[in-house]
Amino acid sequence: DAKTTQPNSMESNEEEPVHLPCNHSTISGTDYIHWYRQLPSQGPEYVIHGLTSNVNNRMASLAIAEDRKSSTLILHRATLRDAAVYYCILILRQGAQKLVFGQGTRLTINP
């Protein structure tokens, strides 16, 4: 099972951009890069995912390195509601698989 590595914690200020890194050096060609976040006292929720190209949605952007061994989740203008634990996980396009989450990055947003 491919693993991901993320910093344990990061801190940013409100209304500033936040770049959350994830390393996945053992990624295979069929692995999608998914990001989830978990707000306090809630279940994790989907944020964004991609394969090779950078992706944008209403929540965030995902920048994927050319060799796909790392990726960065970008929150363009952080708000206090973005304070959460962010998880990066690799998911095969299809098929049964053990989806193993790491510890994630705890993001603190300062007012």
Added chain:
Amino acid sequence: DAGITQSPRHKVTETGTPVTLRCHQTENHRYMYWYRQDPGHGLRLIHYSYGVKDTDKGEVSDGYSVSRSKTEDFLLTLESATSSQTSVYFCAISSRDSNEKLFFGSGTQLSVL
């Protein structure tokens, strides 16, 4: 929001008693997962299912069993609960049709005294 319901939402039980947690989905998703979450450990996979009657072990399966007799229901059973199984349990679902996105339930807080 994806239709996932976990029950019960909270449960307090005694050591040695059997406990069953239920995950019910209305999305007809093929894959279902049970995770536990403890302070300092993030999410840890207990068991997962890739179809009716098809299940496999995750990272921390000891002391847990699962069953999936219908697409919509995935049951997690603690045959004889121990205090170390006090945790928050999350169910998740996914499918190829949803681009393998995971949708999580709201969680079950289990306390074993």
